[in-house]
Amino acid sequence: MRHTLHARITGLPVCPELTRDTIPRSRDVGHFLSVTGTVIRTSAAKVLEYERDYMCAKCRHVFTVQADFDQFYIFVPPVACPNPDGCNSLKFSCLAGGCQPAACRDFQEIKIQEQVQRLSVGSIPRAMLVVLEDDLVDSCKSGDDVTVYGVMYQRWKPFYDGTRCDLELVLKANNIEVNNQQAAAALLMKDVQKEFEDFWNIYKYDPIAGRNQILLSLCPQVFGMFVIKLAVAMVLAGGVQRVDSSGTMIRGECHMLLVGDPGTGKSQFLKYAAKIIPRSVLTAGIGSTSAGLTVAAVKDGGDWHLEAGALVLADGGLCCIDEFNSIKEHDRISIHEAMEQQSISVAKAGMVCKLNTRTSILAAANPKGQYDPNEPLSVNVALASPLLSRFDLVLVLLDTRNAEWDHIISSFILEDRGLPAESASVWSLEKIKAYFSVIKRLQPQLSEEANIILTRYYQLQRQSDGRNAARTTIRMLESLSRLAEAHARLMYRQIVTIEDAVMAVSVMECSMQGGALLGNVNALLTSFPDDPCQQYQIQCQMLLEGLNLPLLLQKEMDRQAR
Template identity: 30%
Template sequence: MYGPIKLHRIQSTDKATGANHLNISIPVLLKRDIAGSCSPGDVVHLVAFVRQRWKRLRRGERLDIEIFLDALDIQVLNLGRKSHLYVLDDTKGNLSLHAKIAPAASYRSFWQRHGKDEIMARAQIVDAIDCGLLGLDNSKLALLLTAIGGCLNPQDVPTPSGTSVTNKWSKYSRANSCHSGTECSASDWDQSTQPKSQLSQPKSHRMKSSAAYGGPPTRTNCHVLFLGSPGTGKSQLLKYASNLTGRYVAVSGTNCSTAGLTCTLIREGSETMLGVGALVLADGGICCIDEFVLIPAEDKACLHEAMEQQNISIAKAGIKCSLRCRCTIIAASNFSSVKNSNFSSQYDSCMVLVDDPLPLLSRFDLIIVLKECPLSDLELSNFLLEETINNGNDFKPKPKSQHPTNACDTIDWSVGQTLRDYIHYIKTHIMPTLSESAKTILNAYYTQLRQVASTCKNGGGPTVRTLESLIRLSQAHARLLFRNLVDVLDVVSVIWLYEFGLSGCTVGSSLGNEQAIERFGLFPHIVSIFQDYAGAAGGGLKFGNGIVNVKMYRYFESLLLNQLGLAKGPNGVAPAI
């Protein structure tokens, strides 16, 4: 009897060694049921024997031995993490670790308590993104929704297991046979969370109805592009993204190439192997690209297929294959501003030009324009001084809750991996669907965007990808609020996130002497509209924070529905009479 054998090469991580040097790699031999249980980019815990073997004999070279690891067991850490929930004890005013509390019950209790004010509860989660930036809650919300992403239809959800069903070695994996006496990993679903229509189907049919052969018809991962001048906090947002996922790869556009992003050929003697790049290593996680505009144009061509089809097709040196890169791309770039005269006088605004092709810009679900610091000079200096004084103090005492209940009712989102565990849970268990009111608003908004695009002189504007992006972001917002239905609140919040992110600007592509419009909003004077509301509300509001309370949400919801010619009634949203 012979079992399958697979040879991997592992390397140490900087987090594990704490050293600032090149990673050291060593070959590992995986046999039988553990063969194919991990993929490139996984962080693993390995138990193995250290053995020696002869290197390949070559003419003119001295015969030597090398060290390799004969694996006994391997565990993927970034898939089977145990959830630790930090909660705030109202009676004592300090933090405590409740590892035995079921995450679902804790999350459900939190949202039941804040069900009447979901905007305020969302603000608590956004405030947990402590990346040293103030007045940019709208950008933080965009980062959060991008990390969450959309979802498939319930009937297309793949069969859950510790390893992917597309792995050709998965039939030998122990993760596919979780018996009653064994403990499954944290990423495994209980059968009660699967749709009944799937459970009633044969196993072979469930596998074929999943994304096993070519993936879903449309991608579920979101991409975001932060545009801004130097010093507006773009790199800080990209850096914090590592706290939102178990797999994170960061690169800089100044040192990027096609081989570094996709894959490269590695020759060892007469053998040729593929060395995966940043996008493949980030499969299932987040890939951050700073200075996106500095990537050479010929190297950006590889991103078209990777961002939309979530695959990388390779045909080099006799090797023809397709590698998966189902990752979220978070990019940051600089821009140049000119006067926009492509529309009628009503839509004359500042035009943001990016040295990227139009098809590539259309693949970003959100484009956030950071034009200037939202704080005054005095507020900025006070904030920086407080950050310097409090440097090194990880825990800041929180005020006591006005509604003291059980400890699990108040979650401290800013401690440990609480936010990461929450994102992991809702991406696994929450699969929202669109309500009729949500569909009505999305259709009306997309239709008006297309009507405005018809007045553009150089063409361009929203496409089908724009509507798909709004759907994915609305699903992500419903997931964030722990709901299985995309309602009016989700769609309206995403549309205003879209509008506030553009800051009244028009985003276009400038390649050569030609300019083309890629993205714009229905409210080119959004800054003036916000200033009028902030003045009437008594001040204290920042444009970069977006919608921060229920009263503000109701005002902007009414403004949007009036612009779209819709009215909200007892039976939902419908065209106004």
């Protein structure tokens, strides 16, 4: 019992000078510090022998020696026999029997890196080793934001032939806290949920207007682009993960690809989305390899370790990939399994394992030269059909000439940075974060009416003459149900209604080239409607008439009238 009891220290409220957001320096050696960072590597848990019994060869005196942490856990016996009778012999032998259970403890090393958002301008994030022992082992995983409390030590690196002896800074942990779990728990307080319930009570008879109020707060620096903001909100809300009768897991996370001309605000949406969702990773395709996106095998000392790439670090969050078409072809293939099966199978350096990548992917790509609407999407973006079919939504942003729209945008940017059509009480970033954390706990179920609409639309797309073979696969039906569930979450509902199914179909229509039901919609030039309810009614009528569902249309119109 004495060996396993520990006093864990947390908080350090009276010592702000001992709190570090950046990697400590040599002047901090010997101090008890609190260091914040992101875990980028975790080694395998090992058994560490920290005590060993020796016996004097002359007087048979038995004494215990502790492993020297500064010398990389090397046992350094005393110079002479410590027998109080004054033996002073110089010969000792280690007692046989190996490591006793009481003299061993669990041991693990992790590597933490400075958080990018806390760095000063032009800085490259640095990393340091943290040593975990006993119950702290396996308390965090790659991608976690952690606060580590512990003492800074200087430690000799292991000695190898032909290399110089170096010192390294190591933090010996006394306690470790995983911050992303705390943040989620803190946001889901009763008063925050009460605030959102009150908000929806105000918009009880006009929920579409309430939803548009939330969408106005998404990426407020970009004017208009109503369809894009709705699609991004649905991807961030996500669908419900389920397991079918055969035990196969069907993913709930949505993936979206934004294809568009330069200067259409694609990167703005990626950066904003990464701020909202915890455990987000933002990367650009031009500098990403398959090892950087999936997992890299790194040799450190004598051992091989797996270092998490962008998709593993974003497990349970969001991975934003800019310049998606700049990733090399053979590196892009490694994403296939991560997107659909939500895992990465690794067979590197003798390590065979499977890592989870339960993440939504929000990607942006530029077309190959001038976008040609008459050519299929796979030709315009130079992406293969297997990859395109894995995206739930592919929205095309074309920078077409439109004098009226150019005038509106220029006045928004140059004059008052806001227009009457979009002036409303915008939610703060913290409130948006809290809202998406709360709605991710909802588990909406598809209603019978919603099922009929989604199935009928899927059948219509499959039978269409000009269908895109890369997009109209069975995955499209799964995408529709995910989007309908995501819209129900966005509307703070437990049941997927006709309204949610209609909105899922209309967003999918915008993502299909030359939609048969709504006509060609340029998502870039869509502004927020003055009368959301009326716009929804027109949309609903067009879609349900096109799908030949008069009974559902009548039912929905009666509900709207009430």
